[in-house]
Amino acid sequence: MKRGWFCQLHAIGRVGINMRNTKNKHSLLNDKKLTYGLFVLPGFAMYCCFFILPIVLGIYYSMTDWNGISPTYNFTGLTNYIKIFADKGFRKVLGFNIKYTVLLVAGTTCLGIFLALLLNSKIKGRSIFRTLYFFPAVLSMLTVSLIFNQIFYRIIPVLGAAVGSKTFSSNILANKNLAMYGILFVHIWQGVALPTLLFLAGLQTIPEELYEAASLDGANVIQKFRYITISYLLPTLSVVLVLTLKSGLMVFDYIKSLTEGGPGGATQSIALMIYNHGFVQNKYSYSIAEAIVTGVIIAGVSAIQIKFTERKKVQ
Amino acid sequence: MRKNQKIIALSVAAIMAALALTACSNPSSSTEPGGDTQSNAGGGTGERVEIEYLSHKSEAEAIDAMDALIAKFCEENPDIKVIHTPATDFNTVITTRAQTNEMPDVFSCTTNNTYEIMFRDGLIMDLAGQEFFSNVEPETLELSKYDGKNWRLPYSLSAYGIYIRTDILAENGLEIPETYEELMNVSEELMSKGITPFVCADKDLGVVGQRMERLMGIIDDNCDTEFRKIADGSIAPADSVILNTFASTQKAITKYSTDDSLGVDQTASYQNYVNDGGAMMINGTWTLVTLKDYSPDIKVAMIPFPNPTGGDTKVPISIDTSFCISNSTKHKEACLKFLEFLSRTENAQIYTDFEGSPNVIKGVDYNVAEFAAITEKMNNGEIFVSLNAVWPSGLRNEMRDFAQALIMDGDEAAFIEAAGSIIIDTYNK
Numbered sequence: 001m002k003r004g005w006f007c008q009l010h011a012i013g014r015v016g017i018n019m020r021n022t023k024n025k026h027s028l029l030n031d032k033k034l035t036y037g038l039f040v041l042p043g044f045a046m047y048c049c050f051f052i053l054p055i056v057l058g059i060y061y062s063m064t065d066w067n068g069i070s071p072t073y074n075f076t077g078l079t080n081y082i083k084i085f086a087d088k089g090f091r092k093v094l095g096f097n098i099k100y101t102v103l104l105v106a107g108t109t110c111l112g113i114f115l116a117l118l119l120n121s122k123i124k125g126r127s128i129f130r131t132l133y134f135f136p137a138v139l140s141m142l143t144v145s146l147i148f149n150q151i152f153y154r155i156i157p158v159l160g161a162a163v164g165s166k167t168f169s170s171n172i173l174a175n176k177n178l179a180m181y182g183i184l185f186v187h188i189w190q191g192v193a194l195p196t197l198l199f200l201a202g203l204q205t206i207p208e209e210l211y212e213a214a215s216l217d218g219a220n221v222i223q224k225f226r227y228i229t230i231s232y233l234l235p236t237l238s239v240v241l242v243l244t245l246k247s248g249l250m251v252f253d254y255i256k257s258l259t260e261g262g263p264g265g266a267t268q269s270i271a272l273m274i275y276n277h278g279f280v281q282n283k284y285s286y287s288i289a290e291a292i293v294t295g296v297i298i299a300g301v302s303a304i305q306i307k308f309t310e311r312k313k314v315q
Numbered sequence: 316m317r318k319n320q321k322i323i324a325l326s327v328a329a330i331m332a333a334l335a336l337t338a339c340s341n342p343s344s345s346t347e348p349g350g351d352t353q354s355n356a357g358g359g360t361g362e363r364v365e366i367e368y369l370s371h372k373s374e375a376e377a378i379d380a381m382d383a384l385i386a387k388f389c390e391e392n393p394d395i396k397v398i399h400t401p402a403t404d405f406n407t408v409i410t411t412r413a414q415t416n417e418m419p420d421v422f423s424c425t426t427n428n429t430y431e432i433m434f435r436d437g438l439i440m441d442l443a444g445q446e447f448f449s450n451v452e453p454e455t456l457e458l459s460k461y462d463g464k465n466w467r468l469p470y471s472l473s474a475y476g477i478y479i480r481t482d483i484l485a486e487n488g489l490e491i492p493e494t495y496e497e498l499m500n501v502s503e504e505l506m507s508k509g510i511t512p513f514v515c516a517d518k519d520l521g522v523v524g525q526r527m528e529r530l531m532g533i534i535d536d537n538c539d540t541e542f543r544k545i546a547d548g549s550i551a552p553a554d555s556v557i558l559n560t561f562a563s564t565q566k567a568i569t570k571y572s573t574d575d576s577l578g579v580d581q582t583a584s585y586q587n588y589v590n591d592g593g594a595m596m597i598n599g600t601w602t603l604v605t606l607k608d609y610s611p612d613i614k615v616a617m618i619p620f621p622n623p624t625g626g627d628t629k630v631p632i633s634i635d636t637s638f639c640i641s642n643s644t645k646h647k648e649a650c651l652k653f654l655e656f657l658s659r660t661e662n663a664q665i666y667t668d669f670e671g672s673p674n675v676i677k678g679v680d681y682n683v684a685e686f687a688a689i690t691e692k693m694n695n696g697e698i699f700v701s702l703n704a705v706w707p708s709g710l711r712n713e714m715r716d717f718a719q720a721l722i723m724d725g726d727e728a729a730f731i732e733a734a735g736s737i738i739i740d741t742y743n744k
Contacts (some may be wrong), residue, residue: 031320031321034321034408035320035321037326038325067432068410068413068414069410069413069414069429069432069433069436069438070432070436071436071437072436149580152578153578153579153583157575170575170578170580171575171577171578171579172573173518173577173578174518174575174576174577174578176723176724182695232736259518260518260519260520261520261716262518262520262577262716262719262722263323263517263518263719263720263722263723264577264716264717264719264720264721264722264723265579265716265719265720266723268716276712279406279407279410280406280709280712281707281708281709281712281713282410282432282708282709
């Protein structure tokens with residue numbers, strides 16, 4: 001009997017201790033969460049202040065007829081959005097941007113992987129080459145564009161005339177069919193540096209044994225590249241694709257300094273159009289609506305692309 | 316220990332928040348629209364007043380001119396300091412300043428509907444009753460008003476025409492043309508001798524748009540009337556004399572320009588012109604100082620662009636520089652003092668001597684030999700106000716892309732159709 005109630009007391013005591021320990025654990029966890037929360041709070045507040053709030057305000061202003069200067073304006077609802085989708089000019093510019101982005105992504109990705117494979121191989125002076133290939137990334141976009149402006153105007157026509165090429169005997173930026181490729185060349189020249197570095201880092205993570213095993217199994221170079229290299233590079237590829245997509249869809253600096261959207265609007269991008277509508281033509285609310293539509297398109301395309309690459313990557 | 320962690324976390328969070336917000340402070344913001352506040356100029360407190368002057372001119376000569384004047388003003392008024400801020404993309408800068416309530420105390424501007432909207436919306440001070448206006452040429456003062464009100468001190472004018480390399484024409488035995496037919500004949504003659512008649516910066520949309528607007532005014536300075544008829548359907552765009560004449564004139568100019576004029580920007584065009592790359596350049600009086608910078612001995616004369624219709628040839632003029640005061644300034648008296656100082660004849664003379672444009676302040680001596688033909692037209696009253704002061708806001712900028720497309724592919728019908736659409740949309744907004 002004595003032992004019975006003692007055991008019961010002991011059991012009750014044990015339960016009490018367990019509850020106290022659990023409560024202590026929860027309390028500790030809550031304290032930790034509070035600490036983490038407090039550390040994150042300033043960054044989150046800044047993110048809300050400088051990112052979320054402008055978006056919300058932008059959506060509001062896009063539903064008005066504000067010209068960017070007057071203190072008063074009228075609420076117009078979805079009028080700006082309706083005008084955008086009915087505007088042939090917007091569709092033409094969107095088409096240009098899509099074409100430009102596809103070519104940019106293809107060019108940057110292929111050239112980036114190719115250069116990364118080269119720089120990852122055992123070649124003499126590898127470090128020097130790595131430095132040289134990264135050099136364009138440290139220059140500003142405007143500086144690069146202004147330099148290439150002069151190259152396209154003064155140097156290439158002379159070289160083109162010397163080799164007897166009619167196409168390159170004049171400034172290609174003045175040719176409505178070739179101007180886009182001129183801008184693409186400059187963009188890829190500068191834009192391939194960082195992806196190359198990222199791919200190079202990705203290549204370093206691929207175990208050599210896999211290639212050896214594949215060789216033993218009779219895989220050729222292309223099969224090894226497709227089933228091993230690309231699979232391991234998919235996370236990096238995903239990052240590069242998102243960055244390059246965004247860079248292509250929002251291209252502004254190169255176009256503004258190389259062609260200003262000309263000749264005759266042949267190279268006008270969405271970002272340049274938004275700038276012109278907002279700051280040159282004082283159609284401020286309309287330009288904000290265009291920016292929001294563009295943002296939704298970029299987000300949608302990025303989401304699809306990330307989902308696709310997530311499924312394919314090595315787990 | 317846990318308590319210490321919390322304290323540390325809270326302290327670090329507070330410090331980070333404070334550091335983040337210090338970057339947002341703007342000690343010089345003036346956010347009170349609607350009129351004067353304290354008047355500190357030469358005040359009893361003895362404090363030195365600082366006013367910001369934002370300039371729309373980025374040319375070295377204009378900056379030097381204002382620097383010289385500001386130094387003289389500050390010497391006369393040791394209690395006022397003027398901070399000179401030249402802005403390259405002025406329209407973007409002033410629009411952004413207006414949106415963020417950070418208007419400069421004083422700023423200069425050209426003639427543009429944007430600034431009239433700013434005045435209408437109370438961002439620019441009404442200068443009614445100021446005595447310094449008595450020193451401005453009355454006709455220009457009248458032109459500078461908006462809705463009958465004085466909102467700016469008009470200062471210098473610009474004119475538009477053709478710079479002729481008199482040495483190249485003389486070497487080839489050619490006379491300076493006076494009519495449109497003579498101009499085309501001279502161009503044909505030059506081309507046959509292997510000399511490019513026109514140097515055009517067709518890559519630069521601003522230049523293309525300006526040329527389009529000035530030529531339309533030269534064709535008919537009542538352009539606004541005809542455009543209103545297009546907008547209300549009285550005239551079809553295809554029947555517009557102005558649009559048709561402009562399209563054919565532009566095509567003629569393109570024919571006599573270099574093949575890749577669409578790849579030539581303004582800087583390259585100046586370099587080409589001074590290096591004998593062409594005999595003529597269609598531009599404004601503001602360009603002479605730049606040409607002289609490149610080549611001090613260049614032999615040029617500016618002539619009016621002859622009316623392509625054969626009608627009267629008039630010179631388009633624009634009030635190139637005006638000075639305004641923001642309504643949000645906290646130093647109204649100091650700003651008015653600055654404008655009064657600028658309006659004095661001797662100071663306007665300094666500006667003109669540096670910058671080279673005709674001045675509208677009475678008594679200023681202006682005698683630039685290269686502009687003799689233009690000055691004669693101005694003295695005879697054969698002038699008209701550039702259409703950018705008359706057209707609705709944004710019209711020129713919307714049409715200029717299609718003007719560049721016309722240069723590119725020569726499709727007059729496409730240009731007229733596009734221009735007509737824009738005119739109808741803009742006037743009926």
